[in-house]
Amino acid sequence: MIDIKVIRENAQLVKENIKKKFQEEKLSLVDEVRELDEKARKLQQEIDALRAKRNRFSDEIGLLFKDKKIEEANLKKQEVVEINQQLLEMEEEEARVKEEIKKRMLLIPNIIDDSVPIGRDDSENVEIERFGEPVVPNYEIPYHADICEALGGLDKESAGRTSGNGFYYLVGDIARLHEATLAYARDFMIDKGFTYCIPPFMIRSDVVEGVMSFAEMDAMMYKIEGEDLYLIGTSEHSMIGKFKGQLIDEKELPVAMTSYSPCFRKEVGSHGLEERGLYRVHQFEKQEMVVLCKPSDAMEWYNKMWSYTVEFFRSLDVSVRTLECCSGDLADLKVKSCDVEAWSPRQQKYFEVGSCSTLGDAQARRLGIRMKTENGNQFLSTLNNTVIASPRSLIAIIESGYQSDGSVVIPKVLQPYMGGLEVIKPKQK
């Protein structure tokens, strides 16, 4: 959601931005908003004037009653009744117009950063930089689910019975590895100065509506039967919701938090769940970073945040690259975004393990998150990024640590979280 003032003052910029995102069908929205806005402001002026009159009359009625001029007061009352009748219609009209404006404003994309590469869709995303060698060993690496099963670490069959497709039982050392990555990620971010936070795993509909569109909500969120509650799809939902409607003193910025949560996703309309694997599932766990900062600091934070994820994966001996989202692939709320992708030695390609985004003040504007400055209150900037999501990231860790004898070497930094275990060995047959 952009500032409507930008549309008033620089409609051209907004239109250029829409073109950059290849959403020509939205171009007409800009002029529609301009017209509606004009209408709304005019209407407000008329309504304000009428209300001012009503307020004045009401005060006068009060005084007349005090003076016991009942007759006169009753005459005035009648006038106010008439004013109120007029107002009723106008207020309805105003609400209608404002709703129409809002509907359109929600569709107009945020102004993207000048540095964002122009492209239509994800095929035109741009690799920025590789970190570590994308190694391909001279022995074959099995499918990650097979590796896990051979290690006695994964049971999707049972999960199918209890919960259906898209769920899993992690067992033994693999379960412990999963937990170890999250614990290590937590400590890694705490060391970077982030505040550790465990948020609610369910949120109310008003918060959900604040953080995503209706279509997204339908495709992602699980609703709790008989309650106004949804399972979160990421801790970002609760972490940003935490600040809804809040005014934060500029001196308290930046707020840098690292949050843990399980994440639940319906994955409706996505590429579908993998039958056997752990790549796309209904339930996973994630360590996240969320930052609120002054708009002027946002880009610096953005660069810091994705580089933390890179550093994190490198410390696990996983090779990664950063892939910048091109204009057409960038979600409408985002100013700039990149994925961190991990190397899969088996598939010999990179796959997404995290996503870093700066939303400018769009999210804050939508949720009413402001900062108090010497020059008045203004909307602040919000950013979010994945540290690690598991079990998806286990795919990279397991494949990267896979040995020709079927064992998996545990990255050094995770060993303390595994009771000192260095290698996970296949079950003895």
Added chain:
RNA sequence: GGAGAAAUACCCAAGUCUGGUUGAAGGGACCGGUCUUGAAAACCGGGAGGUCGGAAACGGCGCGGGGGUUCGAAUCCCUCUUUCUCCGCCA
């Protein structure tokens, strides 16, 4: 889950019973000064207040959210949310 009490601006807090110049008393914080080597404290003085419209003058909205009654609502009614106390239940 049951029964009570409460929610007022950045913070604390009056006003709610008995509806009417209430942008909303009084503090604190804030700004200026006196005092002090400096600071704190104390004392004196001061302006501003959130948001929308407006070039401005000014006006609208706004007392947890939403709705209602009324000529007029912080004040009365309904509803939701949250907090506190008590009871019940539970890791």
